[in-house]
Amino acid sequence: MSLRGARQPSLADNARSSPDPELIRRLANGELDALGALYDRYQAPLRRFIARSSGNSADVDDLLHATFLAAVASAARYDGRASCRPWLVGIAAQLLRRRRQTFGRLLAMLSVLKGTTQTFRDPRPELQARTDVARALAGLSAAKRMTLLMAEVEGMSCSEIATALEVPIGTVWTRLHAARRELRQTLCGADE
């Protein structure tokens, strides 16, 4: 399949009007216009989720690409739900989690090499936050922030979040409660 195929109006229009399960099925068959339609439909919320979860806008484009390409790879295993947005968010959350773990291992190794026990905290999210909510969100730990965003912004159920993050559902509840409490405390202080 070539790029020329994606530019054909009829195929593009057809893809744009297709429901998510149909798009994913065609994506599993390697149809390029299905990926284009899926991108058009979900790139904005996914980009926002990734940007706010990672707190680093420099990686957003690459993580977004990786999310859609991973979706192509696992399209054949899609469960057929009406909206694939939680599924895509789950894939992005997995990529973010692996990236965070890799980054953490690198920092740990550098700390060992340096001979210090520095507890590094990336200051970029807080520096880049332009609103009170964004600043408060950036103050949360990455795990709590991602769990809260998946629940409150993406509308995922706790069981879906637990599955996506590969953690027990009790952990999801605990993270949500702690995240809300910290966020409200921060916002109350900011409002006062």
Place this chain on the structure above:
Amino acid sequence: MNKLACPRLFEAEALRDGRLVGAERLSFLRHLDSCARCSREVVELQTLADRLCNSGAEADADELHARRERTRLLAAFDAKLAPPERTLAARAWLACAAAASLLVLSFFMYFRARSVAAPDTERAVVVHADGSASWSRQSEGPVEKILLERGALSIHVDHARERRRLLVVLPDGELEDIGTTFTVSAEAGRTTRVSVVSGSVVVRIRGQAPLALRAGDTWRPSQAAGVSTCPNCEPPPAAGATSAAIIPPSAAPASPLSSTRVQGARTAVTPSDRRASPAASAEGHEPTPSLDFRAAMMLLDSGDNGAAAARFSSFLNAHPRDARCEDAAYLRVIALQRTGDVGSMREAASRYLRQYPNGFRRAEVAALAR
């Protein structure tokens, strides 16, 4: 916030997270109608969620950036869909690069081998010429040729490094080296002298039978020198018996004999040597060992190396106590080397080294055995 105002306040968050189901959910929903604190908590939680949803717009990409990223994603997907063509192209390029590398490497190895082989040959065959000598040198495949027109050449051949045959082309014949140091002179279109310092050579003068000369032997045309006996040398056949003479370097002219052989510089002369002397040959009672050895030498000289090797083997088996056994064993190695049968040659060389650990040619044979 005073969270202790209502004991069921925590259920507001549980309701939002979907932890309340069935009767508990209905009960809490009824409670909300009567509890202002819990109702406010539910509203605050919803407000927090709304603020979260409404924030984050700063992360949105502009239209142009989104289109550019879309194109990049589709191109990456397209590349993943069509790897075989690119793989084939990459393989073709790799094959071309590998072939080119192989070609360059082959040329490099070829020229390197040539450049290395040439100095080895130069070092392995050392030629010293007198002032009046006129000679030239050329390589013809497995044969290194030295063409002597006139004058004297002193030649040393190191067979440990030079595996090719060395042939000295004389005005009236040729001389083949079998691993030695020797001097050869020619004047007026004739070979005038061949003197062997070490090893042995075979002299082939036109119209005469080949002659095998060993260390200490000197050959001159019969008109130029006297004749004496040499038990270590092979006489030519009867046709050329009177055409040349072999004299020792230190020997005074001895009484002429019918034979062309002269006594060499060797001091140890065994009874078998005496039996193989040309005198006996002249008398027509040449013993069998000499005939066998001469036959093997003739085969070797004629270039029938396989038959020569077999004949030398027969000689060694038939006459294990003959004084020429060491020579025969050595010449068998040489014959096998010329046939190109490396395995048999090494086996014969090993056998020589076992039988003659202090032999005259142990260094050369050891090199060949390796």
